[in-house]
Amino acid sequence: MIRFGPSGNSESFYAAGYSHTEESAAFVKGMGLDCFEYSFGRGVRMTEAKARSIGAAFAEQGVEISVHAPYYINFANPAEESAENSYRYVLESGRVLAQMGGRRCVFHSATQGKLPREEAISLTETRLKVLCEQIYAAGLDGLLFCPETMGKTAQIGTLEEVVRFCKIDKVFLPAVDFGHLNAREQGSLRTEQDYLDRLEYMIAELGYERVKHFHVHFSKIQYGGKGEIRHLTFADTEYGPEFAPLAAALVKLKLEPYIVSESAGTQAEDALAMKRLYEQAAAKG
Secondary structure (H helix, E strand, O other): OEEEEOOOOHHHHHOOOOHHHHHHHHHHHHOOEEEEEEEEEOOOOOHHHHHHHHHHHHHHHOOOEEEOOOOOOOOOOOHHHHHHHHHHHHHHHHHHHHHHHOOEEOOEEEEEEOHHHHHHHHHHHHHHHHHHHHHHHHOOOOEEEEOOOOEEEOOOOOHHHHHHHHHHHHOOOOOEEEEHHHHHHHOOOOOOHHHHHHHHHHHHHHOOOHHHEEEEEEEOOOOOOOOEEEEEOOOOOOOOOOOHHHHHHHHOOOOEEEEEEEOOOOOOHHHHHHHHHHHHHHHHH
């Protein structure tokens, strides 16, 4: 089943007088949405009791919850101490996710730094293999860990790199941020065929069953010569990408991903706009 929802709480959530994550479940459900992504952007600081409280609220509403691991993960940093911290951030995120009753943990793989590109990619791949072993050892292999495509050219996270990492093991599932791809590729996503090319590439490399329910982030993003600058809202008319061509491609390929809006402040409203565009595309067949 395809799902749509926001990353974190939108401005309208707070304007309505809400403040607690448990309240997000009914808010999201009330808007007609079906998923929600909780971000541990600055670190995993949540008690088990709080995680279970959040999980119970979302389970009651039938809204699926996912998490985003801390932003400063970097598996291409040559320092082993940095690698150890990155393993810990992902595993801590996974443990809390399991307590919440969710299944998907999104994470940023790496930044190139001063290493040659292929060397940075290879080091990241080697460390993700270690991470995979630790995931199994921790009993977290029932979860999905989703390396994300990234918006800045200095970051590790082209679509090809993410697919390469996902070939390591079935616990890894692509998190494709189409706004990031569009930003790092200087506005490459315009037509239905542009999306089909990327989706069919993933299917060819990873198989249809793995790709069918892949993870999606979507927002319009301002970009410059080095890629991503900042997230925008669907009201922006200068930068892309547009969701309608992606909706048509998803319908054509019968893909049903978990789609998260990362718009700047209007993420709940823009998630609902995406759901409606998808329903229109599905009605056309």
